[in-house]
Amino acid sequence: MQQQFTLEYWIDVDWYVGKLQEVPGVFSQGETLDELEDNIRDAYALVMEEQLSNSRPESKTKEIQRERGLA
Template sequence: MRGRFTLEYWRDGDWYVGRLVENPGVFSQGATLEELRENIQDAYELIVTQDRAPAPPSAERQALELEV
């Protein structure tokens, strides 16, 4: 799966720490910016390819609007 994402990153001591703006649950770190880029890609791939347990048959869904 390919797509364009925005990497937001900052320094935390000797580490580069970052997240994907479009998917803020994907975080990673690296000793260099290049290592952070590689690690964030690995983290994203793990999130989108992991197997999730199915919801129980009685599960329902609702649209939800949040005020932020």
């Protein structure tokens, strides 16, 4: 399934600089808008790869009761 994101970009001293609005922390730059688009895709892939490697396999939750007499 293909996802779509919004690339917010600006020009900073002859470089195109941008970020994905929907994914905090994904920033990149390029000498052209096309290069910025390629670089932002690479940055997104790296962030997703890192998140997958840091995730827990099967996280579960359990309700517990506080013991009497504890504050």
